[in-house]
Amino acid sequence: MTEQARESGVSGTLGSVFLIIVVVAGMGVLMVAVISQPHPQNVPAMTAEVIKTANSLSLRHDGGNTLTRGDFKILVDGQDKTAAFGDPATWSIGQTLQYTGYNSTNPAKTIQIVYTGGGSAQVIEQLMV
Incomplete structure (x- = not known):
């Protein structure tokens, strides 16, 4: 070789x-x-219904996970109005939240329920009024 x-x-x-x-x-x-x-965030799922009368607006939790205070926000036309819905300790199936900021001359157009737990914000329900 x-x-x-x-x-x-x-x-x-x-x-x-x-x-x-x-x-x-x-x-x-x-x-x-x-x-x-990183592990994906466990985002709750829920459905809600808008109940609108001539002089009031409320949201009813129709199904899904119970939401806990501090883990969700309610946005009305993009503005945080959680406190105007009473900011409950928990919001579970069948409970109704009354909106104290309702204005019949300038009614809300959209409501978003945003999950804020885990450090990020994610819309879990978007409703048209």
């Missing part, structure tokens, strides 16, 4: 080993990136 043939065999083997190392390292980095993702 000539010197050139021996060097060619060694360099080919080293190249193959290096390629395997690079591929395994890349797969390791990819797996760490996939596995280390």
Whole structure:
């Protein structure tokens, strides 16, 4: 075997080993990136109904998870009006919240129930009045 043939065999083997190392390292980095993702937030689900009369507006919890004070906001036309609904300690199925800020000359158009627990805000129900 000539010197050139021996060097060619060694360099080919080293190249193959290096390629395997690079591929395994890349797969390791990819797996760490996939596995280390934060767990998705457990967002409650619920439905609500708007009850509107000539001089009042209220929201009834129609189903889903119970919401706890501090974990949700009620936005009326984009403005936080949770306190105007009484800011209950909990809001569960069948409970109705009366809106004290109702103005029949300038009625609300949209109501959003926003989950704020877990550090982020996510709309869980959007209602048209």
